[in-house]
Amino acid sequence: MKRASVPALALAFGLLGGGGAWAHTGLDHALSFGAGLAHPWSGADHLLAMVAVGLWAGLNGGRALWAWPAAFVAVMAAGGALGMTGWSLPAVETGIVASVIALGLLVAAGARAPVAAGAALIAAFALLHGHAHGAELPPGSAAVAYGLGFSLATAVLHGVGLAVALAAGSERGRLGVRGLGAVVAAAGLALAAL
Numbered sequence: 495m496k497r498a499s500v501p502a503l504a505l506a507f508g509l510l511g512g513g514g515a516w517a518h519t520g521l522d523h524a525l526s527f528g529a530g531l532a533h534p535w536s537g538a539d540h541l542l543a544m545v546a547v548g549l550w551a552g553l554n555g556g557r558a559l560w561a562w563p564a565a566f567v568a569v570m571a572a573g574g575a576l577g578m579t580g581w582s583l584p585a586v587e588t589g590i591v592a593s594v595i596a597l598g599l600l601v602a603a604g605a606r607a608p609v610a611a612g613a614a615l616i617a618a619f620a621l622l623h624g625h626a627h628g629a630e631l632p633p634g635s636a637a638v639a640y641g642l643g644f645s646l647a648t649a650v651l652h653g654v655g656l657a658v659a660l661a662a663g664s665e666r667g668r669l670g671v672r673g674l675g676a677v678v679a680a681a682g683l684a685l686a687a688l
Contacts, residue, residue: 525636530643533627534651539590539685540623544648546597546678547616548655549671552662553601557609563652565613566620567645573624574631574641583625590626593619594682601675604668 534540544566551562576583597619600607607615627644631637662671 525631525640527639527643530640530645531647533640533644534647538681539594540648541651542594542678542681543590543597543619543623544651545655545658546594546601546675547619548652548657549601549659549674549678550597550605550612550655551652552656552659553604553668553671554606554609554612558607558612559656561609561613562616563649563656565617566652567649569617569620570624570648571641571645573621574628574637574644575624576621577625577628578631578637580629581625583622586622586626586629589619589622591682591686593622594685595679598675598677598679598682602672602679603675604672 534544547562547566551558554562573583596615599605628637628641631640658674659668659671662668
């Protein structure tokens with residue numbers, strides 16, 4: 495098997511095997527750094543969006559490789575803080591599912607974007623993801639430790655997407671990455687139907 499197809503297949507099986515779990519169940523979390531680190535891996539919507547950010551950044555290359563994941567993590571943290579304060583944001587869950595679909599479609603299309611425009615779009619999605627998690631944290635929780643773990647896991651998921659996209663190398667490999675984008679978009683549509 496060619497080098498680029500092994501990571502792509504591993505990612506595809508991981509994404510497809512994640513089930514329909516949502517990351518924002520409204521349930522009280524065991525709040526710690528470890529719980530924050532584990533949480534993003536438990537919800538298909540967050541996992542798919544995070545990996546897709548990395549895939550899209552990897553396809554675009556250049557400054558997008560670091561700027562887009564960094565924008566996501568920073569704005570997600572700010573969105574989490576706003577959610578914890580009770581700041582209201584309409585249609586958060588709908589926007590999160592839309593972010594999965596949109597990011598998947600951007601990867602599937604092999605869309606190129608200026609770094610600032612891509613970062614702005616990714617930041618809008620990040621605000622929604624962060625708000626959803628911040629809003630469900632109970633008062634007096636260990637939010638800082640949880641948020642640090644959650645942010646680190648998010649960065650790792652971005653890194654997974656980046657690694658797959660960068661390992662693709664050839665045009666054929668890039669088509670495989672774009673195929674993963676189609677899988678992400680289809681999974682987002684399935685989440686929307688739930």
